[in-house]
Amino acid sequence: MAPAIDVRDLRKNFLTPFRRRKVEALRGVTFDVARGEIFGFVGPNGAGKTTLIRTLMGLIYPSSGTATILGHAIPSRAARFRVGFLPESPYFYDYLTVGELLDLAGRLFGIAAAERKKRADALIDRVGLGRARNQSLKKFSKGMLQRAGLAQALMNDPELVVLDEPMSGLDPIGRKEVRDLILELRDQGKTVFFSSHILTDVEAIADRIAIIARGQLQAQGSPSELVKRTAIGVDVTVRAVATADDALAAIATGTSHVRRAGDVLTLMLPADADVDTWLARARELDAKVVSVAPRHETLEDLFLREIANADASSAATEGRA
Amino acid sequence: MTASFGRIWAIALNTFREAARLRVVYGFAVVVVLANLFAIVLGRLSVHEDTRIAQDVGLGAISLVGSLTAIFLGLFLLYTEVQRRTIHAIVSKPIERWEFVVGKYTGMALVLTLLVALFALAMVLLLLQQGVGVSMPVVEGIVLAWIEVLVVAAIAIFFSSFSTPFLSAIFALALWALGRVTPDIEAAARDGAPALKVTARIALELVPDLHLFSPSGRIVDGVATSIHTDFVSWGYVATASLHGLGWIVALLAVACLVFQRRDFV
Numbered sequence: 001m002a003p004a005i006d007v008r009d010l011r012k013n014f015l016t017p018f019r020r021r022k023v024e025a026l027r028g029v030t031f032d033v034a035r036g037e038i039f040g041f042v043g044p045n046g047a048g049k050t051t052l053i054r055t056l057m058g059l060i061y062p063s064s065g066t067a068t069i070l071g072h073a074i075p076s077r078a079a080r081f082r083v084g085f086l087p088e089s090p091y092f093y094d095y096l097t098v099g100e101l102l103d104l105a106g107r108l109f110g111i112a113a114a115e116r117k118k119r120a121d122a123l124i125d126r127v128g129l130g131r132a133r134n135q136s137l138k139k140f141s142k143g144m145l146q147r148a149g150l151a152q153a154l155m156n157d158p159e160l161v162v163l164d165e166p167m168s169g170l171d172p173i174g175r176k177e178v179r180d181l182i183l184e185l186r187d188q189g190k191t192v193f194f195s196s197h198i199l200t201d202v203e204a205i206a207d208r209i210a211i212i213a214r215g216q217l218q219a220q221g222s223p224s225e226l227v228k229r230t231a232i233g234v235d236v237t238v239r240a241v242a243t244a245d246d247a248l249a250a251i252a253t254g255t256s257h258v259r260r261a262g263d264v265l266t267l268m269l270p271a272d273a274d275v276d277t278w279l280a281r282a283r284e285l286d287a288k289v290v291s292v293a294p295r296h297e298t299l300e301d302l303f304l305r306e307i308a309n310a311d312a313s314s315a316a317t318e319g320r321a
Numbered sequence: 322m323t324a325s326f327g328r329i330w331a332i333a334l335n336t337f338r339e340a341a342r343l344r345v346v347y348g349f350a351v352v353v354v355l356a357n358l359f360a361i362v363l364g365r366l367s368v369h370e371d372t373r374i375a376q377d378v379g380l381g382a383i384s385l386v387g388s389l390t391a392i393f394l395g396l397f398l399l400y401t402e403v404q405r406r407t408i409h410a411i412v413s414k415p416i417e418r419w420e421f422v423v424g425k426y427t428g429m430a431l432v433l434t435l436l437v438a439l440f441a442l443a444m445v446l447l448l449l450q451q452g453v454g455v456s457m458p459v460v461e462g463i464v465l466a467w468i469e470v471l472v473v474a475a476i477a478i479f480f481s482s483f484s485t486p487f488l489s490a491i492f493a494l495a496l497w498a499l500g501r502v503t504p505d506i507e508a509a510a511r512d513g514a515p516a517l518k519v520t521a522r523i524a525l526e527l528v529p530d531l532h533l534f535s536p537s538g539r540i541v542d543g544v545a546t547s548i549h550t551d552f553v554s555w556g557y558v559a560t561a562s563l564h565g566l567g568w569i570v571a572l573l574a575v576a577c578l579v580f581q582r583r584d585f586v
Contacts (some may be wrong), residue, residue, distance in 0.1 A: 051586075056345040056411040060584035080415040087409040093335065095342050107331035110324050152410060258403070 002071035004160045004191035006034040010065035012051055012215075024218065025051040027215040028065070033193050033208075035159075038186050040206030041195040043301075044307055048215040049195040050088050053164045057085050070160060081109065084158035088165045090149035094138035097131050101137065102155050103114045109156040116155075123151040128177065142169035150181065161185055163194035167201050179205050185247075203299040211303060213310035219302065227302055231294035233257075234269040236279075241286040251285050254278070268295060328416045329424040336428025340394055346432070347392045353440045356382040357447045364451070373452045375565020379444030380462045384535060385564065387437050387470035392493045394429050396486045408585055419577035422478065426573055437467045458552030462537065465558060466496050468565040469534035473497055475572040476529070482576040483583075500531030504539070529568040533561045 012026040026048050033039040043049050054060045056067060072079035092101055099120050105279030106116035124133055134138065137148060146169050153161060162298040166182070167175045175198070180203055182192050196202050202209055203223055210220035219226055233256070240248055240263050248265065252258045255267040265287075269278060279289055340346060364371030368535035402408040402425070407516050412418060441463045476496050480489035499506065504526065510521035532539070536546050536553050546553055 014584075054409070054585070057409075059409055059413060061582075062586060077415045077417065082411065083413075085410070085413040087406065087413070090410060091406040092410060093339065093407055095339065096335075104331055104335055105410075105414065108328055108411065109417050110327060110415075149410070156414075 001035060001223050002068060003032040004035045004037075005031075005039075005067070005069055005193060007031050007052075007056075007067045008065055010052065010055065010067055011045065011063045012048075012055060012060065013063045018070060024215050025321075026055070026062070029212070029215070029217055031210050031217060031220055033191060036186065036189055038182060038192045038205055039194070040202035040209045041193065041212065042086055042197060042199060042202050042209060042303060043195075043212035044197065045214045049212060050214075052212070053088075053162060053193075053195060057083070057162060058086040059300040077301050081156065084156060084160045086146075086149045086153040086161075086166055089142075089168065090145055092137050092145065092148065092152075095136055097134055097136055098124055098136045098140075098151065099133060102152055105155040111156070113152055119155060119157075120151075123154055124155075127151045127181075143171060143174050146170055146174070146178075150168035150214045152184075152307045158190065160191045163192065165196060167196055167198050168195055175201060189277070199299045201302055209299070211306050213307050214314050216310065217311055218306035223299065227299055228297045230296070231271050232301070233271050233295045234273065234275055235266070235291075235293050235295045236269060236275075236282075237264060237290040237292075238282055238287040239263055240265050241288070247285055249288050250280050264290070325417075325420055328420050329427060332411070332416070332421055332424025333427035333431060336398055336425050337431045339398060339488045340429065340432040343394075343397070345346060345393060346390060349386050349393075350436060350439060353382045353386050354443055356386070360513060361450070371451050372448065374454075375444065375447045375451060376459055376462075378584045379440075380459070380466055380537075381534075383437055383440045383444070383463065383466040384469055387433065387440065387466060388473040388497055390436060391429070391433055391470050391474035392477045392490065392497065394432065395474050396489045396493065398429060399425055399478055399481040400486050400489070403583075403585060406585070412500070412585065418581045422482065422577045422580050423573060426475065426478050427568075429478070430471055433470050433474055434467065437463070437470055461552055461555065461558050464537075465534040465536070465561060468562050469531055472500075472529055472531065472534075472565045472568050472572075475569040475576075479572040479576045482579045496528060497531065499528045501535075503528065503530045503532045530564065533564060536561075 008030050009296045010026050011024070014023045014025055015021065016023060029048070029052060041049055041052070055062050056069060057076060058080065061075075066259060067074045068242050069076060070082055093104075096104070102114055102120035106119065111119070116137045125131055129144060129147050129151070132144060137145065140148065146166065150166065152164070153163065161182075161183060163182075166178050166283040173174065179201060182194065185192050186207075206223065208220065208222050209226060211218045211226075236255075238251065240251055248260070251265060252267055255269055257266075257268040269275060275292065279292070282289065289311065356378055360375045361371075363378070364374045367374055399422075402411075403531070412421060444459075444463075448455060448459075473493070477489065477493045480492045480582070485491065506521050506524050506528070509517050510525060511518075511519060536557070539546055
C-alpha cells in the first residue's frame with residue numbers, strides 16, 4: 001500500500017513582485033508519512049511548513065520534485081475526495097453559520113442532503129460548537145473558528161487529515177481537546193499530518209516528527225529516535241548564603257545555563273562533570289544543595305539546535321555566494 | 322457531469338448569498354429607483370414625451386447601472402476569495418478550479434438577473450403609472466440589456482482572474498466603454514489614417530460589441546430602429562444573445578485557464 005504522503009525532492013521558488021528575485025521556499029524536501037500514523041511537522045515561522053502543506057493540497061504548484069497523496073500524484077482531485085484539510089488561520093465565509101459551512105463542504109464532496117445534515121450535526125457537537133450552531137461565523141472567536149475548521153475538515157470522513165497549525169489560537173483546554181481529537185482519529189485508523197510550532201503538543205502526540213528550517217528538512221524520525229535519552233547535563237539548584245558576586249561567580253564556575261532568583265541559583269553541570277567534587281566545593285562556599293537531577297535532551301533542545309545549524313549553514317552558503 | 326453541476330451550483334448559491342448581503346448592491350438598486358423617479362420629473366417637464374423619457378431612462382438605467390453592478394461584483398467576489406483566503410478551504414476539496422470560476426459567475430449571473438428584473442419592474446411600474454402598457458420593443462430592450470450585463474460580468478471575472486481590483490476596474494470599464502462605441506471604431510477602421518485603421522481593426526477583434534445590445538437609434542439591416550417606433554426583431558435579439566453568449570464562454574474559458582495556473586499563497 002502506498003504511503004499516505006510521499007514527498008520526493010520537492011522544491012518551490014517564488015519570485016518577488018517587482019525585482020523578480022527568486023526566493024526558495026522549499027529546497028528539496030523528502031519524507032513520507034505512513035498510513036495510520038500521526039506525523040508532526042515543526043519549524044519556525046517562515047520555515048516552509050505552510051508552503052509544503054499548500055503544495056500538497058493543490059493550492060500552489062511545486063517548481064520541481066514529486067509528491068503523492070494516498071498514491072495519487074498531486075494535484076489530484078481523486079485524492080482530495082479522501083483528504084480533510086484545515087488551512088492555517090482558517091478564513092471562512094463569515095456570513096454563514098457553522099451548519100451552513102459544513103453543508104457547503106458536504107456539497108463539494110457530493111454528499112447527499114440527508115447525510116450532510118446528519119454528519120454536520122454530529123461534527124458540530126463533536127467539536128463543541130453546539131451552542132453556537134445558529135450564530136454566523138462573524139461572531140466566532142479565533143478558537144471557535146478553529147473548531148469550525150476542524151469540523152469542515154472531517155465532513156467527508158477522510159482517510160488522511162492535514163491540519164495546518166490546528167492548535168493555533170486555542171486556549172490550553174482547547175489544545176487538549178484538539179490533541180485528544182487527533183489521537184481519536186488515529187485510533188479510528190486515519191492518518192493525521194499536522195504542522196505546529198508548539199513543540200510540547202507535537203511531542204505529546206506525534207508518532208513521527210520532521211523538523212523544517214529555511215525550506216529544508218533538518219531531522220525526521222520518532223521522538224525517541226530524535227531525542228537522545230542519555231543525559232546531556234546535570235541540573236543543580238543551590239541556595240547560596242553568600243551573596244557577594246565573587247562568591248556566586250565561584251559557585252558558578254564550570255557551569256552553564258545559570259539563573260539566579262534571590263539567593264537561589266539554578267545551573268547546569270556538563271554531563272561528564274564530577275558532581276560529587278563540585279557539590280563539595282559548593283558546600284565549602286556556604287551553598288546549600290536544594291536539588292540535583294540529570295537533564296535529558298528535549299524536543300525543544302533538538303529543535304533549537306537544528307534551527308541554529310540551519311541558520312549557520314545558510315549564512316555560510318550566502319557568505320560563499 | 323451531475324456531480325460537476327452540483328459543485329458549480331453549491332458555489333453559485335454561496336456566491337448569491339454573499340452578493341445579496343453587499344449593501345452596495347442595494348445602493349445600485351436605489352439609484353435605479355431614483356432614476357425612474359427622475360424620469361417622472363423629466364416627463365412632466367417635457368411636452369407629451371413622458372412615455373419616451375420613461376422608456377429611455379428605464380432601459381438606460383438597466384444597461385448602465387446593471388453593467389456597473391456587474392463590474393463591481395465581478396471584481397469584488399473573485400478577488401476577495403483569493404485575498405481573504407476563503408478559497409483555500411474550497412479548492413482543497415474535490416472541485417476543479419474551472420468549476421469554481423463558473424460557479425462564481427453563475428452566482429453573479431443569478432444576482433444580476435434578479436437585479437435586472439427589479440430594474441425592469443421599476444420601469445414597468447413607471448409606464449403603468451403613466452397609463453401606458455409594456456410594448457414588445459420594451460421587452461426586447463430589457464432582454465438585450467440583460468445579456469449586455471451578463472457579458473460585462475464575464476469581462477469583470479476575466480480581469481479579476483489575474484489582476485488587482487483597481488487595475489481590473491480600469492480594464493473592465495475601458496473594455497465596456499469601447500464595447501459601447503464599436504460603430505465609431507468601425508468607422509475608424511474604415512475611414513481613419515493607416516495606423517489608426519490597423520489599431521481599430523485589432524480593437525474590433527478584441528472588444529465585445531456591446532453596442533449590439535442597445536440598437537435603438539442605429540441602422541439595423543438598412544432600417545432605422547427605435548425603441549419608440551420600429552425596433553429590432555426577435556431574430557435580432559436571438560442573434561445578439563448568441564453573440565453575447567459566445568463572448569461569455571470565451572471570457573470565462575480564458576479566466577478558467579488563468580485561474581488554473583495560479584498559486585494561492
